[in-house]
Amino acid sequence: MAHIDSIEKLEVLLLLRARAEREWTAAEVALELRITDVSADARLADLTASGLLVCDAGRPEKFRYSPIRSEDVRSIAELAMAYAERRVSVITFIFSKPQNHVQGFADAFLFRKK
DSSP: TTOSSSHHHHHHHHHHHHHHSOOBOHHHHHHHOOOOOOHHHHHHHHHHHTSEEEESSSSSOOOEEESSSSHHHHHHHHHHHHHHHHHHHHHEEEHOOOOOOHHHHHHOOOOHHH
């Protein structure tokens, strides 16, 4: 899935998917997954921007699993199954994807010994 570029983001998505009837704050996600509130907030914002979660505008913001596209629902179900059955393969795949186009651009200017 193009939207998933980190294990942390995958864990957040799968947590909200597993408990789709519930709304989550960033603090609740952070506590459940043992990550920082800042990180949870960033992952939730990314997933919302990708159309995989919805967010109410209250304070604190609350997020719920609700993909916009039906193909995303199927893809996430397949991803959840693969992660449950072949965790190492999924993690390896995520880490093998290019992480940052800006970093790639910056690396082009590194001086190398000949």
